[in-house]
Amino acid sequence: MGNPTPGRSLLRRTLGGVVLVVRKFAALILLLLVVLLALRAWQSTQGPSLRAWHKVAPVEMDAHDIAQASWAEYVAAEQRMFDEVHRDLQDKMEAGDRTPLNRYVDGSLASPMAFGRDWNRSFVLEPAGEVRGVAVMLHGLTDAPYSMRSLADVYRRHGYVAIVPRMPGHGTVPAGLTREGRKEWEAATEMAMREAARRAQGRVPVHLVGYSNGGALAVLHVMRRIARGERNDVERVVLVSPMIEVNAFARYAGLAGLPSFFPRFARSAWLDVLPEFNAFKYNSFPVRAARESYLVTSDVSAAIADVAAQGRMDRVPPILAFQSVVDDTVNAPAVATRLFDALPANGSELVLFDVNRNRVLAPILRTNATQWSQAALQGPARRYTVTVIGTASPDDASVVARTRPAGSTHVQVEATTLRYPADVYSLSHVALPFPADDPLYGNVPTGRAHLQLGTVAVRGERNTLAVSQDSLNRLSWNPFHDDMAMRIEAVIR
Template structure:
């Protein structure tokens, strides 16, 4: 080989390396520019308030998992007492508004409700227990979101155990510190309490909403992957966080400037008034990153179960999901969870968009049409879509393809798709129409009623986010969901 021929590969390699160096430099430059813009943008907008800067001292993951339910409840009580004192000391007169959840006399105060639903609780049935249900709430949420479902299980003879995930139910600033390790430890501690209460005799059900669904599945999958006994007979999921958007994966970069005090607000994706008594409106960067890591851990655990050849150990799953969801990737519930399940009696129920003649044309087909093809395929599980009967008939029907069936069965569910609603939302599923806070026809005392607020007027006038008021907060098909859950309970 001539010298020229020998040098050709070196020249090509050198050119490739030079191109790679330029590409890396370009990416680094783009990241630095974006981070710089993010830092500058954080200097605009509202200042941080005490509920953003106070970080309550929760139990760490080791203390949680090595403790028990009674120790958790005692620590939680001390936590809430300290937090209340700290907030009252730090709040300024301008913070004491009629819609601030942290002002004791406000319409949005948790104290205005029949109990402090931000805390962990257990609902015992009036009869001899027939089972135990653990219910896990979602990210930035609180145990309140499991209130109606917990009552449903109690009415059917189950002990309902609803833990508060660390960092939740207190102040948004808590989510700048607490994360998946503490949440997973809390699930483990709660499941130990649940198994104790079953006494090895009663069925154990696990119910998870959003991030709580991912945490519950992760707990079960890890036990199976480790060869441990799975004590859960049934899993019920609502808007499960199987996959989140791509931004959550890299959300940590958005918060880098927060290490410099001047840019502390870059630790937050949203800084909003806190008018919801049981859910944060402000949202920190770290919470987005932790939610992605939970879904990543879940996929790893499911892979481990599959590699062990133990997918048949997973209990039957009943899941409810809106076809459109701005928080999680809705199709991933089908493709990344249900399509991996064995034929074990599982069912996926989708709430479709309103396909009426006036509404369907203004919907984006790229995010609403995927259910049409999904119903054409026979699967190992039952696949159901609840929506309008036709473009001229808003009667709600359930179109179901049973497991391994050739055709689709259609039946009415005794309801209509409301004409003023074009879809469900991620946050709507657990709440019936009479929910005191989120329902269209709220029951209970005179408190803030977010589900009834439907306002029209001029832009840039409201003190709260118009988008948050427009988002559906209750489930018009809750009764159908309730019936399907009750069918999974022992007679």
């Protein structure tokens, strides 16, 4: 045969060059990944060592068993698991672990029992009189049922039975989140909803209330039932700091834990390894929990898309959501763009807690993180109501509610009896569920507790504390909690 034509030779050389470039690029990416993993492995050897509560993962019911269990069976298994965890920790904790600020030391300042009751466990609040409804309350990631305690009491006072399940992996030791994940959380949600249906018996309304990751689970429950063509089992949804979208890091968080395959680098399975002085929330945070949080939000997006594609968004019950305009845990604007903008005109409302726009504080606030709340009151009419709670003016710390009703472009301004605290520049993701008088997280706490995290004010040299100064300064209570409770009471009535 003859020699290849010049055109074919050029094509082969071009393809060969492309293949070479692709191989070099792939090799570069592989090298970069190896370097990053090596750095991550080295970094894991530099921090504090893992303690017993990072290593002893409780054995809980799996998703299949939870799906088959009754509320009573779930609570009984939970009790056995708590007893086992307590025995294991007492055996495996070292002498240096037994400090006055360790939540796992009986009688310590941070012990859950210092608050009169271990609110890490699933609980039910019963109304004093006639049952007028049932509310299922879902707590957030690394939290415990304690975070729903105040809102559960709001419902109880109005005649509702408040059912507050502990999500698997929570309330015990941080290691629990290295084993449990979204499948178990979804099963626990379904189990609690079955208990709500049993108590409601179709005679009284059922509300589903979710905080943070619990908010995502609540939306997921509602959307999946609609997508499956099942009858809606919820009359109203209430969301607090809902986890509709998390930052991009969570998507790839699993890569950070790869070096933990080798025992020497076991600590790389953790993003934070911190002292556990918070009675009802983990301070330490495993890589797996970050990855699972992303997967939950991914499931939520897919479920919303399914319902929209089926033309069934008109079946979504009204949603009342509360969100801080700035939020370092979730993507705050996504609550509007990814969830509320997809809703029908069904009476839903998004309430935003704005930053303190005091003339003195304004210059030190990041504009790109705070301006979206102003845009929410502008532009074309929406199918839902938007309310922004914030300062009346740069010179007036009194708080007003600016509301744009569904279908309207007119903004109504209503005065409140509230004032923005002078030393607070914004709310935070973790602040919303807790009133100012919360025994642990409030700034004017009530009760018998000796540890009051909401009033912590420590000063000294930087790079000295085992926890970040930012975490100690993060607002842990909601100065507008009364307003939030009033709006929830309005939908209850």
